[in-house]
Amino acid sequence: MNNANALLHPSIWQGLIFNGDWIAAQGGSHTFAEPATGEQLGRVGLANADDVARAATQARAAQAAWATSDYKERAAIFRRAAAVIVEHLDELATWIMRETGAIRAKADHELREAGAHLLEAAAMLTQPKGQLLASASGEMSIARRVPHGVIGVISPFNFPLILSIRSIAPALATGNAVVHKPDLQTPVSGGVLIARVFEAAGLPKGLLHVLPGAAEAGQAMCSHPDIAMIAFTGSTAVGRSVGELAGRNLKKMSLELGGKNSLIILDDADPDIAAAAVAWGAYLHQGQICMASGRILLQRGIADAVIERLVAKAKHLPVGDPMSGKVALGPLINARQVQRVHAIVQDSVAAGATLLAGGTYENQFYQPTVLTGVRPGMRSFEEELFGPVASVTVFDTDQEAIALASATTGCLALGVITPTLARAMFIVDRVPAGHAHINDQTVVAEAHAPFGGGGTSGNGGRHGGTSDWDEFTQWQWLTVKTEAPRYPF
Known part of the structure; x- marks a missing residue:
């Protein structure tokens, strides 16, 4: 340097x-x-x-x-x-x-x-x-x-x-x-x-x-x-x-x-693939991403298998100084953010959620955390986390998943994991989101694709691709006549 x-x-x-x-x-x-x-x-x-x-x-x-x-x-x-x-x-x-x-x-x-x-x-x-x-x-x-x-x-x-x-x-x-x-x-x-x-x-x-x-x-x-x-x-x-x-x-x-983004995993998904997607969407860059997977919605038939695998990942992902080259997660950006994340976790546990991994920190290093039994009304369900917390809610029907994912005033990203594309499209068509990804988690962006959200996730603007013309220019109407007309006044 x-x-x-x-x-x-x-x-x-x-x-x-x-x-x-x-x-x-x-x-x-x-x-x-x-x-x-x-x-x-x-x-x-x-x-x-x-x-x-x-x-x-x-x-x-x-x-x-x-x-x-x-x-x-x-x-x-x-x-x-x-x-x-x-x-x-x-x-x-x-x-x-x-x-x-x-x-x-x-x-x-x-x-x-x-x-x-x-x-x-x-x-x-x-x-x-x-x-x-x-x-x-x-x-x-x-x-x-x-x-x-x-x-x-x-x-x-x-x-x-x-x-x-x-x-x-x-x-x-x-x-x-x-x-x-x-x-x-x-x-x-x-x-x-x-x-x-x-x-x-x-x-x-x-x-x-x-x-x-x-x-x-x-x-x-x-x-x-x-x-x-x-x-x-x-x-x-x-x-x-x-x-x-x-x-x-x-x-x-x-x-x-910001956004409260849902990753929905249906009961016909592969538990290993699903758990890896959850860990990536919730823990990448310590969860400090606007399209992080803030709500993990697991269908009951697959929930135990995914949670078991997710907890194992959370307990073994190394946390520390990124310059060591030996860690998966680094520090949160400041001490204030550490305290905010920890307060959300503690308040959710006090409200009835179960802490299965993490929930502890040293200096600005917060351990990958798994919360289960999360329900609407709990802070971990309602608030954007911006920390390495997988907040898990179990549902029974596809319609219930749609209702849970839609219970937000702003969603940047939606992910749905299932081999049954018809089920996935049914859900995607009914959950408002700035962008949606079938068989992927929520942290996805490419320079040529439109990116943005509505409601409390933004004013509906988009970055990327042809959207940039919409954002960074304005229309001008220009007319050209071969000669000036003779008006009667």
Whole structure:
């Protein structure tokens, strides 16, 4: 990480923010630590409202020339950015592991998907961006996509690279400039890394601003008149505040929020396959994933077999410092989150759930946990966990599974495991979800596929594929006549 030739060498960005150059922040600086060890990892600039205002003004000034520049040159920048990630893969993976508490496989996945988003952005530059409409004789009538101007991106700590780049890349590709605020717990993986990759790829100055900041910076982004849209990923509670403030200022919003997602396992499934799917969906990255399998719904005929296998997995999955290379789960992001997860587990047990594995922690390392006998009304059934907890509810009929899975105000993802596809489709067609996966768990995403949710999981926006045109551009109606008409007035 301290190699003089490293892309992320601290001497480049330490204590600074990015506007195309690395500059001092008017808000001062912020230090951040490694969740596994508590060791200080670095110091970034801390943006305040004045920094946001300066960035928004500069971004707006740079945007028009970018939107009308040669599409081939713009596409080449995204391809070069993807190549920079590949070139520095080990270095970047180390930062993600240390900063987010991720195992290497998770870090590699983030980097691969970030590269995929960049290549998808490059491909957008040769896609049609309009429609030829019906018109009167001698008139051309066109509906065309035009950029909003400046997009404000606010991203979280759990998958900071993917959940930033999936908005930044298509926003830039569609001709916008970007002001980005990464989470202060992961400012390198979610911000500095992206700035350095685009800097190395030759992105013109002024188009991307990276401003690690606290609530003040986010509020300024939602209020500044030069920022036309806010793309926010994070908790439902914060999303409500962002939506309220941005809406008051008449900005477009893309809100991707938390979800209570169900993984339904029917009684004709293979217990070994099912248990592995549950463990992956509930425990991957310590359960700190918005589409984690938060409700495990097991049909009674298979429940005991799956629970037995799941408990065995939970008791044997190693937990510890990801940099050791010998663990399956790392730390939760902070001590506050540990206490929240533990309180949900304890309150659910007090309400009648049975703890079969885990339910303990040391420092920020929470053991993989299995709760059975979970019923509606218990915290582990109702609340998004964001911790390594498999919350198991047993059901009898397919209709009961539909009712249990539907008992939420926001579901990002649904999984149904069964060899009987007709049963699976019957369920999928009746449970509201942003995306659904038959014979898979809920943690599934690809750069070219639409991703998002409704209700308390978001405002119905989508990231990925053709959805990016919907989010990051607006329609303009353009007519062209061969000569101006003579009006009677």
